[in-house]
Amino acid sequence: MAVSALKPNPAMDALSARLSGQVMPKSGAWAKSARADALARLSATGLPARRDEYWLFTRPDTLNQPIPKPAAPFDHSDEDPIFSKVDRVRLIFTDGVFDQAASDDPALAGVEISRLADGGQVDVHWAADLYGVLETRGQKPVARPLATLNTTFASDGVLIRVTGKAAKPVCITYRHADPNSDVLLHHVIRLEPGADLTLVENGAAAARLNTVMEVEVADGAAFHHVRAQGRNHERRAATHIFARLGRESIFKSFTLTVNGALTRNECVIEVNGDDAVAHIAGAALGDGAAGEFHHDDTVFITHDALNCESRQVFKKVLRNGATGVFQGKILVRPGAQKTDGYQKSQALLLDGDSQFLAKPELEIYADDVACSHGSTSGAIDETALFYLRSRGVPEEQAQDLMVIAFLAEALDEIEDEAIGADIHSRLESWLQRRRD
Amino acid sequence: MLNIKGLKVKLEEEDKTILKGVDLEVPAGMVHAIMGPNGSGKSTLSYVLSGRSGYEVTGGTATLDGVDLLDMAPEERAAAGLFLAFQYPVEIPGVGNMTFLRTAVNAQRKMRGEDDLSATDFLKTIRAKAKALKIDAEMLKRPVNVGFSGGEKKRNEILQMAMLEPKMCILDETDSGLDVDAMKLVSEGVNALRDEGRSFLVITHYQRLLDHIKPDVVHILARGRIVKSGGPELALEVENNGYSDILAEVA
Numbered sequence: 001m002a003v004s005a006l007k008p009n010p011a012m013d014a015l016s017a018r019l020s021g022q023v024m025p026k027s028g029a030w031a032k033s034a035r036a037d038a039l040a041r042l043s044a045t046g047l048p049a050r051r052d053e054y055w056l057f058t059r060p061d062t063l064n065q066p067i068p069k070p071a072a073p074f075d076h077s078d079e080d081p082i083f084s085k086v087d088r089v090r091l092i093f094t095d096g097v098f099d100q101a102a103s104d105d106p107a108l109a110g111v112e113i114s115r116l117a118d119g120g121q122v123d124v125h126w127a128a129d130l131y132g133v134l135e136t137r138g139q140k141p142v143a144r145p146l147a148t149l150n151t152t153f154a155s156d157g158v159l160i161r162v163t164g165k166a167a168k169p170v171c172i173t174y175r176h177a178d179p180n181s182d183v184l185l186h187h188v189i190r191l192e193p194g195a196d197l198t199l200v201e202n203g204a205a206a207a208r209l210n211t212v213m214e215v216e217v218a219d220g221a222a223f224h225h226v227r228a229q230g231r232n233h234e235r236r237a238a239t240h241i242f243a244r245l246g247r248e249s250i251f252k253s254f255t256l257t258v259n260g261a262l263t264r265n266e267c268v269i270e271v272n273g274d275d276a277v278a279h280i281a282g283a284a285l286g287d288g289a290a291g292e293f294h295h296d297d298t299v300f301i302t303h304d305a306l307n308c309e310s311r312q313v314f315k316k317v318l319r320n321g322a323t324g325v326f327q328g329k330i331l332v333r334p335g336a337q338k339t340d341g342y343q344k345s346q347a348l349l350l351d352g353d354s355q356f357l358a359k360p361e362l363e364i365y366a367d368d369v370a371c372s373h374g375s376t377s378g379a380i381d382e383t384a385l386f387y388l389r390s391r392g393v394p395e396e397q398a399q400d401l402m403v404i405a406f407l408a409e410a411l412d413e414i415e416d417e418a419i420g421a422d423i424h425s426r427l428e429s430w431l432q433r434r435r436d
Numbered sequence: 437m438l439n440i441k442g443l444k445v446k447l448e449e450e451d452k453t454i455l456k457g458v459d460l461e462v463p464a465g466m467v468h469a470i471m472g473p474n475g476s477g478k479s480t481l482s483y484v485l486s487g488r489s490g491y492e493v494t495g496g497t498a499t500l501d502g503v504d505l506l507d508m509a510p511e512e513r514a515a516a517g518l519f520l521a522f523q524y525p526v527e528i529p530g531v532g533n534m535t536f537l538r539t540a541v542n543a544q545r546k547m548r549g550e551d552d553l554s555a556t557d558f559l560k561t562i563r564a565k566a567k568a569l570k571i572d573a574e575m576l577k578r579p580v581n582v583g584f585s586g587g588e589k590k591r592n593e594i595l596q597m598a599m600l601e602p603k604m605c606i607l608d609e610t611d612s613g614l615d616v617d618a619m620k621l622v623s624e625g626v627n628a629l630r631d632e633g634r635s636f637l638v639i640t641h642y643q644r645l646l647d648h649i650k651p652d653v654v655h656i657l658a659r660g661r662i663v664k665s666g667g668p669e670l671a672l673e674v675e676n677n678g679y680s681d682i683l684a685e686v687a
C-alpha cells in the first residue's frame with residue numbers, strides 16, 4: 001500500500017504545526033539569508049522533544065505548541081519597577097513591539113544602538129557577521145532548536161556595538177499587555193577591543209517569550225549582564241545567550257528569577273582568547289503554592305584557550321512543589337591549559353514537596369587544569385535556625401536570613417552596587433510577601 | 437527569677453528519658469552553678485529551657501519571673517529575658533555577625549514594644565563591648581562564627597549576651613576549649629554583667645571557671661536529677677574527688 005510508505009513522523013508534524021503559526025518578518029538581505037539558513041537547520045533538527053538528552057528534566061510541550069497558553073498581564077504596581085533607581089538608557093518593548101515613545105533617546109557615547117527590524121536599511125555589517133553565527137556554533141554538540149526557531153522568526157531585537165566605555169547601563173525592558181502575545185526577540189551585541197558595557201534586562205514580556213542574545217566580547221573588552229525575570233506567575237520563557245570571548249576579556253551574567261510557570265535559561269559560552277574570564281550566576285525563587293514553578297538553567301562552557309577562568313554559581317530556593325533544574329557543563333579542549341573552572345549548583349528545599357534535578361558535567365582534554373563542580377540540595381539548617389531564634393529573631397525572619405545567606409554566593413557575582421542592592425531588596429520583598 | 441519544678445524530659449524521637457524531675461530555683465541577682473558527669477543532662481536542660489526542638493516535656497514546669505517558659509517559642513523566651521550561651525556555638529555562613537546581632541537586638545526590642553536601636557547607637561555600643569572582649573572589627577564583619585577559633589566563638593557568645601542584656605543567662609560549658617587568658621576575658625565579661633536584676637546559671641565541669649565567676653550555690657546534676665546542692669565548696673569537692681563519692685552517697 002502506497003500510504004504506509006509515509007511513516008508518521010510526530011516530530012515533523014509538531015514542527016510544521018509550529019511553523020504554520022509563525023510569520024517570517026520582513027528583513028534586509030543579510031537577515032533574510034540568515035533566516036533561511038536557520039529554517040533549513042530547524043527543519044533538520046525539529047523542535048525539542050522529551051526524549052532529547054537535554055530535555056529530560058523540562059517538558060518542552062508548552063514551548064513547542066503553535067499558540068501559547070494565554071497569560072493575563074501581571075499587576076506589579078505594588079512596587080517600583082526594578083532598576084528604576086539606576087541611571088540607564090531604557091529601550092522598551094511591549095509584547096515584543098518596540099515602544100519608541102516610552103524609550104529613551106539611545107544616544108550614549110561609545111555605544112551604537114539600532115534595531116534588528118531596521119537592519120535591512122542601516123549599515124550593520126558587524127551584526128550581519130554575528131546574527132545566527134554564534135547561535136549556529138552553539139548547536140554543537142547539543143542542539144538548541146528553540147534558538148534556531150528564534151533566529152528564523154525573531155521579529156525584532158537590539159543591535160548594540162560598543163566602541164568605548166559606556167557611561168551608564170543600557171536597559172531592555174519587556175512589558176506585557178496582551179494575554180496572547182508570543183514574542184521572539186533576537187539581540188546582537190559586539191564589544192570592540194577594550195570596550196565596556198553593562199546591559200540589564202527586566203520585565204514580564206509576553207504570554208510566551210523566546211529571546212536570543214549573541215554577544216561577541218573582543219580582546220580586553222568587558223560585558224556585564226544583569227537580568228531580572230520577575231514576578232509574573234504564568235511566564236513561559238526560553239532564553240539563550242551565546243557568547244564568544246576574546247583575549248583578556250570579561251563576561252559576567254547574573255539572572256534573578258522569581259515565579260514563572262516555565263523558565264529555561266540557556267547560556268553557551270566559548271572562551272576562545274587567553275586569560276579571559278566568564279562568570280555566570282543565577283538566583284531563582286519559586287513557590288508552587290502561588291502558581292506552577294519550573295526553572296531550568298542549562299549552561300555549556302567551552303574552554304579553548306590558555307589560562308582562562310570560568311565560574312558558574314546557581315542557587316535555587318524552592319517550595320510547595322516547585323521544581324529546579326540545572327544542567328551545566330564545562331568542556332576543556334585539548335591545549336586549554338591552566339583552565340580554572342568552577343561550577344556550583346545548589347537548591348534550598350523549604351519543604352518536602354519541591355525537587356531539584358541536576359546534571360553537572362565535566363569533560364576535560366587538557367592535563368594542567370583545575371576544575372571543580374558540586375551540586376547539593378537540602379533543607380534549611382535547623383540548628384542554625386534555632387541559634388538565630390534563641391537570640392530573639394522570629395522564626396520567619398530567621399528563615400529569610402538563611403535564605404538570603406544561601407543565595408549570597410550568587411548575588412556576590414553582581415558587580416554594580418546599586419543594581420546588586422536593588423536585586424537584594426526584590427528578594428526581601430518576595431520573601432516578605434510569602435509571609436503576609 | 438528562674439523556677440524549675442519536677443521537670444521531666446524525654447527525647448521526641450526516642451523512648452529515652454533524660455531529665456527525671458529537676459527542681460531548681462535561681463533567685464534574682466544570684467549565680468548558680470551546675471556540675472555533673474558527661475551525659476547527665478546539663479545541655480538538655482539548657483536546650484529545653486531555651487526551646488530547642490527534639491525534646492518532649494513529660495512533666496513539671498519552668499517559669500521566668502512567673503511566666504511559663506515552656507509554652508513560648510524560642511524567640512519569645514529570648515525577648516522575655518532568657519539567654520543561652522551555647523556549648524557549641526553555631527556557624528552560619530552568609531549571615532554577617534553584625535547584621536545578625538542588630539537583627540536580634542531590634543527583634544527583641546520590637547517584641548517588647550520598644551523602638552529600634554539607631555544604627556549609630558548600635559555601632560557605638562557594639563564597638564565598646566567588643567573591645568572589652570578583645571573582639572576586633574574584622575570579626576564582627578565576618579559571617580557568624582565562621583572561621584572563628586574555639587575561644588573566639590565563646591567570646592562571641594558573651595558579646596551577644598552583653599548586647600542583648602538578658603535577665604537570665606545560662607552558660608553551657610563556656611569554659612571548655614578556652615585557654616587561661618581567654619577564660620579570664622570571658623569571666624570578666626560575665627562579671628561585668630552581674631547585677632541585682634540578673635541571674636546566671638553556669639554549667640561547667642571545672643572548678644577553674646568558678647574561681648573567676650563566683651557562684652552562690654552549686655548543684656550536682658546526675659542521672660537526670662539534681663542530686664546535691666551546696667555552697668562553692670561543693671565544686672572543690674568535685675574537683676578533688678570526682679563525682680563517685682557524691683553519687684555513692686545519694687544512691
Ligand SMILES: Nc1ncnc2c1ncn2[C@@H]1O[C@H](COP(=O)(O)OP(=O)(O)O)[C@@H](O)[C@H]1O
Nearest residue numbers: 447454472473474475476477478479480481490
Ligand atoms: N538530640 C539528642 N539525640 C539523642 N540523644 C540525645 C540528644 N540530646 C541529648 N541526648 C542524650 O541525652 C543524654 C544527656 O545529654 P546532654 O544533655 O548533652 O548531657 P551533658 O550536657 O550533661 O553532657 C546523653 O545520653 C545524650 O546522648
Ligand SMILES: [Mg+2]
Nearest residue numbers: 478479523609
Ligand atoms: Mg553538655
